[in-house]
């Protein structure tokens with residue numbers, strides 16, 4: 001049975017039954033059209049059937065703009081895991097931080113949803129040759145799905161796309177056209193080429209299928225969150241997060257994700273809309289900058305200044321006012337991060353929670369760190385970050401020289417002995433290195449916090465680390481080990497940090513050892529006075545980041 005749905009113009013509201021893809025309103029000529037479904041019967045079907053359906057994005061079939069299921073081109077896209085931030089959540093003092101792991105798609109980015117639906121629609125429409133302009137990931141994903149569907153693809157890429165990504169595109173048999181200009185210029189060149197050759201061109205956010213595909217991110221998040229946290233009282237087992245965070249280029253993702261949540265809301269599956277956090281690269285942030293300047297229309301960026309080519313869209317067009325209105329009406333945030341902040345977030349994400357991702361995805365993480373720091377995102381709020389893609393073409397400059405160990409078998413044994421992984425190995429190696437080693441005592445009764453502090457130290461260098469889980473044992477340890485540095489928690493059984501500090505500061509051999517206090521407690525003015533002049537620095541758990549802590553440690557050891 002063919003699916004019935006409508007297409008509605010966002011400007012004049014003209015509504016027609018969907019027959020085949022259309023790009024402009026036949027009444028007013030506007031090019032922002034939306035698929036529009038009869039939601040009530042679909043909600044009923046979903047309540048009855050969804051739980052027993054197969055787990056990929058096509059389980060949401062009724063709300064996807066394809067008429068016949070025979071035309072589906074699929075490689076198991078969607079159904080990516082929703083991962084809780086274990087260590088990072090602990091470190092940031094944020095319990096409800098989740099990552100939607102879109103790296104786990106068939107070509108390793110959330111563009112796979114878009115490709116699966118858009119290429120299915122091309123197949124249904126009988127298109128056999130198509131053109132796409134891309135900053136990399138759309139081209140890779142469309143190439144894979146076009147190969148499966150037997151569609152010839154022309155990919156127009158800006159010359160700043162990493163060569164590894166370009167080669168990946170070419171591997172699928174796509175014709176790669178490298179344009180030595182910005183992404184916005186590349187789009188124009190591609191459109192001219194397509195019109196000259198009479199070929200179909202994918203119009204990104206103005207392609208209904210592309211936009212609709214992104215809804216499945218919202219559907220999955222709500223289903224998965226409901227599973228881990230329970231629903232909001234709807235009784236249906238779904239749940240909306242308080243925040244959806246994404247790094248943004250053209251903004252197709254947030255536009256589609258928003259529409260997905262809105263449909264869920266209208267169907268009664270969720271009882272609120274999330275706030276959107278739009279994160280852009282500081283060197284190409286037309287939306288964020290225009291938003292902060294209070295502009296109703298975007299001021300375009302003609303010369304993007306970012307190494308993160310994936311997100312270098314300088315002219316967001318109608319997407320900007322659309323997202324701006326959402327943020328103004330529903331709350332939310334638009335924020336920039338620098339390339340360096342994104343690269344640092346890449347390291348933090350990989351080291352802390354085992355997630356390696358490409359810089360474009362790490363931008364969203366850097367954005368979360370920033371918004372948490374600014375308290376725009378509140379500690380109790382449920383946050384879902386789209387980890388939008390994977391770093392298979394690790395850019396060389398990120399790692400510098402010598403990031404790989406090239407060794408023979410004999411050297412490998414020595415290397416293994418130096419490896420910080422097993423505790424004994426680390427100690428042996430540190431003892432061997434002796435004079436250069438910095439000795440650190442950690443006194444902390446919360447095992448998770450202690451583990452984190454240790455991880456941070458280990459990730460950064462050759463520290464000799466001693467740990468005690470209460471004040472009394474800590475004092476013994478200090479006497480015994482004569483550390484170069486003490487990391488001290490305040491609230492501990494037996495002997496608290498305040499008292500310990502007083503003892504240490506009275507002893508001649510110890511009074512010059514720097515102490516960094518790490519505490520979960522909000523200090524009273526009186527307590528602050530007690531610490532004043534006695535500690536090297538004071539770190540509030542939940543607000544310190546790896547880099548802050550490390551800077552303090554390095555500073556203290558100078």
Ligand SMILES: *Cc1c(COP(=O)(O)O)cnc(C)c1O
Pocket residue numbers: 109110111137138247248249250251252253254310311358360361388389390
């Ligand atoms: C496309 C892409 C983005 C930007 O998404 P938009 O919604 O198109 O702005 C971010 N990260 C990765 C990895 C991408 O491939």
Ligand SMILES: [Zn+2]
Pocket residue numbers: 009010011012013014025026027028029030
């Ligand atoms: Zn219209």
